[in-house]
Amino acid sequence: MLKFMVVLYKHPEMSSEEFRRYLRDVHGPLAKNLPGLRRYVQNFVEADRKRNPPAWDAVIELYFEDWVSMEAAWASAEGAASDADLLAFADLSRTSWSVVEEVVTVLR
Numbered sequence: 001m002l003k004f005m006v007v008l009y010k011h012p013e014m015s016s017e018e019f020r021r022y023l024r025d026v027h028g029p030l031a032k033n034l035p036g037l038r039r040y041v042q043n044f045v046e047a048d049r050k051r052n053p054p055a056w057d058a059v060i061e062l063y064f065e066d067w068v069s070m071e072a073a074w075a076s077a078e079g080a081a082s083d084a085d086l087l088a089f090a091d092l093s094r095t096s097w098s099v100v101e102e103v104v105t106v107l108r
Contacts, residue, residue, distance in 0.1 A: 001064070002067055005100050006060040006062070006096070007056045007096050009057055009094040010057045016057065020058075023042060024042065028040070030078070030085055035072065036064055036070070037063070040061070043059040070099070
């Protein structure tokens with residue numbers, strides 16, 4: 001299984017609530033339509049009295065069977081629609097993404 005992660009930053013003029021709603025209700029359905037997508041996870045920052053909030057606003061995990069499946073998804077019409085929609089809510093000057101190797105060290 002191949003994991004693609006996106007560290008998202010919202011547009012500065014968006015509130016955290018607007019960003020979360022847009023990602024969940026508008027962009028999320030676009031991403032879920034990517035062909036070959038096996039799993040899709042949205043991770044949002046939660047308030048934590050003991051820790052300073054991170055600079056980023058969400059971390060997204062997209063899982064594909066393999067590299068070929070992932071590249072086919074990005075090359076599809078659904079991939080183009082998902083990519084184009086990023087401009088509506090994400091600060092692409094700070095947002096980053098990468099294929100990552102997930103190493104599970106504890107499983108209970």
